Amino acid sequence: MKKLLFTLTGAGLLAFFLGSSTGASTGPDRAGRPFTYNYENVLGTSLELKVLAGSEAVADKAEAAALAEIDREAKILSAWDSASEFSRWSHGVGRPERLSPELLEVLGLFDQWRERSGGALDASAEAVTRVWKQAAAERRMPAPAELAAAVTAVKGRHWELDTAHGTATHLDRTPLALNSFAKSFIVGRAADAALTTEGVTAAVVNIGGDLVVRGNWTEPVSVADPKSDAENAEPIARLRIRNAAVATSGNYRRGVEIAGRHYSHIVDPRTGQPVDHVISATVVALNAADAGALATTMCVLQPEESKRLAERTPGVEYLLVASDGTRIASSGWKRLQAPGVAMSPVPPPAPAAATWDPAFELAIDLEIARIQDMRARRPYVAVWIEDADKFPVRTVALWFQRPRWLPELRAWYRSDRLRATTEGNDITSSISSATRPPGKYKLKWDGKDNKGNLVKAGKYTVFIEAAREHGTYQIMRHEMDFNGTPQEAQLPGGTEISAASLAYRKM
Template structure:
């Protein structure tokens, strides 16, 4: 599942994307009004290709930034009209409905089909647009709570290994040859992200950082820190696995640990090897750094499917490509050049078995932001914090925003932060995550510590969740909990206009 999202203080908050995509690398750079003074401006949009779009642009002035933002949106929308496998009105969908005839198609569709041919050969069949055949096979079998039979898998492999199209570049035509299910979802988002970043530069931006549903592209005079999420993490704000320093590169992460089907209580990855029609079980997640966006996206998917030895052999043949694999046991395998891309090293705590870990004060907050189907929709600012029995702010768990000047719209959090800053001399608005999250379900963890990292005493606390949209609606939820660390409890709270619903799961949890 692809993941690249912006946050601060190693907040590794993930987001949900459209069906074949998700989210695993995140970028913790702070974004405040000060960025506008240095020529960097930030934009967030929802429901762009069915997912979120985060955009940083370095321009000479605000008007140039708006023009570059518009160029990005126009290019994404144009490419989507051509390549979408989810819209019945796209050029790809219309071509897919044909059979055996040479159809005149756009240069973009020919380019993408040609890229799939090239990567199918380059990866010895590990990357194939018809892997959707195996996906459908396992989904149908899961309905009957059984794995596919050997014969069913063999039939699926024969279908996937067939020739699916034939291209005539000179004539500008493509022939669709068979009935195999095809989805252009391995790297098409990466392809569109790269073209959109180029459009921003062509429109006058001198630097661009584009995050399209988990595909990150950095171009020009912008450098970004990118945190790679731990596939074994329970919550989005758990400590990330590693931290990179990226300029003029693309980053993509793929893995099957959050999506898939369940058969007899066993999770089955949504990634399948087209060569065997079997789930990809050798790698928990694969992150790739490359100069080209398509290369990063294609290899991230392929490396999540291939055996680690196959990955090492393929990567050794490619220039300017680095990768890190996280194996199912939590160990990591990285290319020789990976360390050259790392930012100051993250020291990870030693693994503690859940069977022997002591119980701790621990709270999981699952919240759902309202889904508004408007691509121009501006994401709400959200704050999540904890107050003690005297309603003094103890800990800010998450703060998602774009521009610091609008933080007072989160009036309850902002008021509490001013009180806390007077007492502690620390301004959280400059040290907590600055990226507003897209609508969806998200899990946050409070580990029972205050802002200084000290464990709090068991007792009564109030969980506060506040959401506000620029020039829009406002909502706040407060819920008192008895945080004693002895008894596990779960509380479900009703939603409203901005926050769709909240679940608090707290008590004695093994970490």
């Protein structure tokens, strides 16, 4: 059975599984078959789109509709595009301006969530964020006076809405950003646009960890471990999502470094301090904006406050991970979990002399080269390990969109077909992909083969292969001796993979 595995990252930590399962409602059946599309540099992160349709031509129309809606909404809501409607409006002060329904709606939602969260979610938190970024750039801690001034500015009233006349008045110069849930809002609109395409029965849109499922489809979604954020790491929960939104926020992927310490990009606008007591918050909600708003808010609030807020919001379930690793779930979280959600026990290592030291892992970092287009389809990528006999012992990652183009990954395809012949197990049944800041991905190898057994210590070759449909091709290879001595290697970049590094290290 074919299975496509995607890992959701960006603002959040979700592993996103696309494919068949034993549940009848998950498979395509008469609803059509899934077509997947992957892009880099969409809203500053990566896009994964899945469409269920009767033909590729219909799915392509849905893809075009979703991309057009993303572009349209970004031109309205982006805080980073100086030409966006939000940016133009925010540069003016003191006069009412007629705004689009979308921008008015998002500003109204921020007003609602500011009140509902007790000030924990605020578009003007950008004022605090800028203080921390400037201090980090100057290699110092923010001065108390700087933070106090920012917090005072946050407490002010920043706009006034007149929904009857469709206008908004910007009231002060406090910096604003809508990134707390504007991306989630756009994801929801993109999913709706794809679903309204004639002949489409379901759509799943994921941008940077914000995920929406719409239509006749139950999506398996896995929540990734915030303490082990490689794309192929084991998730901490597996869910089944139907006609709902999922968002995850966390404190460990973005932020600033000052004097060797990491400070989260998520700040409490009431205190001016980065938050670290909750390192991951995953929220399932009926709509994308609620999921995104709550995921950020729950990283700021204390768990008991988050519980009360969720109980006042219909259709919301959540999972929090505290800084000490404690997991705190809502009362209905278990109902979302997929059957057999408990992790399977790791098979015991096969008897072997001088096996891989289980205290070590190989970290693999790679960066996909940026091309001229702001938005570009991701190349097909395979990462795998071969032993000294050139036998492929483990496929670490395989990212693709159409199975018919897999032979473009010439070395991987040939090697794994050999492995499939000798073991009778086609490796294309297990496929992984990831969502990160655009083009940057982390993987790991735990020293186990495709059967879950630790390999022997010794020399192995790491392969990274990339290809585009009818386009460029690149392969990188590096031999390492996995003998219990830490080591690192930088691999020279190329056309498709601009940089890659290997680090054999203790976990």
